[in-house]
Amino acid sequence: xxxxxxxxxxxxxxxxxxxxxxxxxxxxxxxxxxxxxxxxxxxxxxxxxxxxxxxxxxxxxxxxxxxxxxxxxxxxxxxxxxxxxxxxxxxxxxxxxxxxxxxxxxxxxxxxxxxxxxxxxxxxxxxxxxxxxxxxxxxxxxxxxxxxxxxxxxxxxxxxxxxxxxxxxxxxxxxxxxxxxxxxxx
Amino acid sequence: xxxxxxxxxxxxxxxxxxxxxxxxxxxxxxxxxxxxxxxxxxxxxxxxxxxxxxxxxxxxxxxxxxxxxxxxxxxxxxxxxxxxxxxxxxxxxxxxxxxxxxxxxxxxxxxxxxxxxxxxxxxxxxxxxxxxxxxxxxxxxxxxxxxxxxxxxxxxxxxxxxxxx
Numbered sequence: 001x002x003x004x005x006x007x008x009x010x011x012x013x014x015x016x017x018x019x020x021x022x023x024x025x026x027x028x029x030x031x032x033x034x035x036x037x038x039x040x041x042x043x044x045x046x047x048x049x050x051x052x053x054x055x056x057x058x059x060x061x062x063x064x065x066x067x068x069x070x071x072x073x074x075x076x077x078x079x080x081x082x083x084x085x086x087x088x089x090x091x092x093x094x095x096x097x098x099x100x101x102x103x104x105x106x107x108x109x110x111x112x113x114x115x116x117x118x119x120x121x122x123x124x125x126x127x128x129x130x131x132x133x134x135x136x137x138x139x140x141x142x143x144x145x146x147x148x149x150x151x152x153x154x155x156x157x158x159x160x161x162x163x164x165x166x167x168x169x170x171x172x173x174x175x176x177x178x179x180x181x182x183x184x185x186x
Numbered sequence: 187x188x189x190x191x192x193x194x195x196x197x198x199x200x201x202x203x204x205x206x207x208x209x210x211x212x213x214x215x216x217x218x219x220x221x222x223x224x225x226x227x228x229x230x231x232x233x234x235x236x237x238x239x240x241x242x243x244x245x246x247x248x249x250x251x252x253x254x255x256x257x258x259x260x261x262x263x264x265x266x267x268x269x270x271x272x273x274x275x276x277x278x279x280x281x282x283x284x285x286x287x288x289x290x291x292x293x294x295x296x297x298x299x300x301x302x303x304x305x306x307x308x309x310x311x312x313x314x315x316x317x318x319x320x321x322x323x324x325x326x327x328x329x330x331x332x333x334x335x336x337x338x339x340x341x342x343x344x345x346x347x348x349x350x351x
Contacts, residue, residue: 005232008232008233008234009229009232009233009234010233011233011250011251011252011253011254011255011258012254012258013233014229014232014233014235014255014259015233015254015255015256015257015258015259015261015262016258016259016261016262017229018226018229018230018233018255018259018262019258019259019260019261019262019263019264019266020262020263020266021222021226021263022262022263022266022267023263023266023267023269023270024222025219025222026270026277026283026285027270027275027277027278027283028218028219028222028277028278029218029219029277029278029279030277030279030281030283030284031219032285032286033263035313035314035315036314036339038314039314039335039336039339040339040343042336042339043336043339043340043343046336047340049340049344051340051343051344051346052343052346052347053342053343053344053346054340054343059210059211060210060211063211063216064216064219065219067216067217067219067220067223068219068220068222068223068226069223069314069315069318070220070223070318071219071220071221071222071223071224071225071226071227072223072224072226072227072230072315072318072319072322073223073227073318073319073321073322074220074223074224074227074322075223075224075225075226075227075228075229075230075231075319075322076227076228076230076231076236076318076319076320076321076322076323076324077322077323077324078224078227078228078322079227079228079230079231079232079319079322079323080231080322080323080324083228083231083232085231085323085324086232086234088234088237088239088240088243090239090240090242090243090248090249091243091248091249093246093248094239094242094243094246094248094249097242097246098239098242107239109325110231110234110236110237110238110239110311110320110323110325111237111238111239111311111320111325112238112239115238116238116311116325116327116328117325117327118326118327120327121327121330128309129238129309129310129311130310130327130328130330130331130334131330131331131334132306132309132334133305133306133307133308133309133310133311133312133331133334134306134310134312134317134330134331134332134333134334134335134337134338135306135334135335135337135338135341136302136303136305136306136309136310136338137303137306137307137310137312137313137314137317137331137335137338138306138314138334138335138336138337138338138339138340138341138342139299139302139303139306139338139339139341139342140299140300140301140302140303140304140305140306140338141299141303141313141314141335141339142299142338142339142342142343143295143298143299143302143303143342143349144295144296144298144299144300144302144303145288145295145296145299146288147303147313147314147315148256148307148313148315149313149314149315151288151296151300152256152260153256153259153260153263154263154285155288156260156264157260157263157264157266157267158267158285158287159264160287160288160290161290162288162289162290162293162296163288163296165290165293165296165297165300166296166299166300167300168300169296169297169298169299169300169301169303169304170300170301170303170304170307171245171304172300172301172304173300173301173302173303173304173305173306173307173308174241174244174245174304174305174307174308175245175304175308176301176304176305177245177304177305177306177307177308177309178242178245178246178308179245181305181309182308182309
């Protein structure tokens with residue numbers, strides 16, 4: 001059993017399991033699955049400044065979201081220590097394209113160590129992916145009022161037009177970064 | 187089920203009257219969310235959807251994996267919501283189950299915010315949930331991504347009054 005669980009989980013197992021978090025969170029406490037709220041709550045807790053967006057009762061409305069995020073972190077620890085991290089068996093084409101960006105032609109672990117490691121942090125690739133990437137994720141998810149889970153799963157499953165627009169825009173942004181931005185600057 | 191549901195409205199108003207001055211959130215009430223998050227994190231890591239490689243592969247249309255995960259998650263959530271709507275189940279808190287709608291407005295925030303988020307997702311290989319899972323899985327440099335994501339959120343909050351929504 002443990003051996004089976006330590007292999008990569010196929011999409012038809014992981015996808016439905018992820019989808020079930022939407023009804024589960026609603027039944028447990030009427031909470032919509034999404035994680036961009038945790039970023040807002042952490043800002044409100046750490047440095048609200050004098051910004052209107054962070055002047056809200058985050059403890060009452062978003063403490064659950066921070067607890068959920070803490071759980072995800074623990075889940076990451078458990079997955080890595082008990083079940084082990086796998087290296088994705090990506091297609092040969094994708095591997096060549098990534099090698100072409102100068103990010104190495106070996107797939108080891110979840111992200112290329114040549115970019116996602118402390119000693120690569122101040123290289124062009126490291127700073128762009130790790131630092132700028134994070135900034136845009138936080139800025140964009142808060143601006144759009146949701147991320148992959150909030151819009152892509154919860155919003156779309158409740159047939160919200162706003163979430164469909166957000167998902168199309170997210171995809172367009174991802175394509176732009178993949179086919180224009182990264183080849184241009186790396 | 188119907189009878190149980192009919193007896194609910196009174197309970198709800200009882201809960202509501204106490205909410206005039208609601209108590210502080212007790213730490214214990216957060217435990218279910220930590221447990222749920224832990225399961226969520228394990229699924230994210232073991233299905234490799236937190237992987238920068240998988241996300242690159244998705245944007246390059248080289249594999250079905252990410253589409254399969256997101257598509258079947260959407261489908262399962264959609265069916266579950268339809269079922270919840272029909273059985274008129276109440277949440278454990280006593281309130282009727284309801285998803286807050288995302289106000290469409292002029293839609294600018296979804297077009298612009300979504301695009302910016304998409305660029306960040308492709309570059310970093312992490313969205314807000316996976317970010318925490320990646321740190322937990324041992325790629326500690328993602329801690330910096332989490333910090334800049336918080337900076338990004340803060341910057342949005344600061345400029346929110348002048349940004350088109």
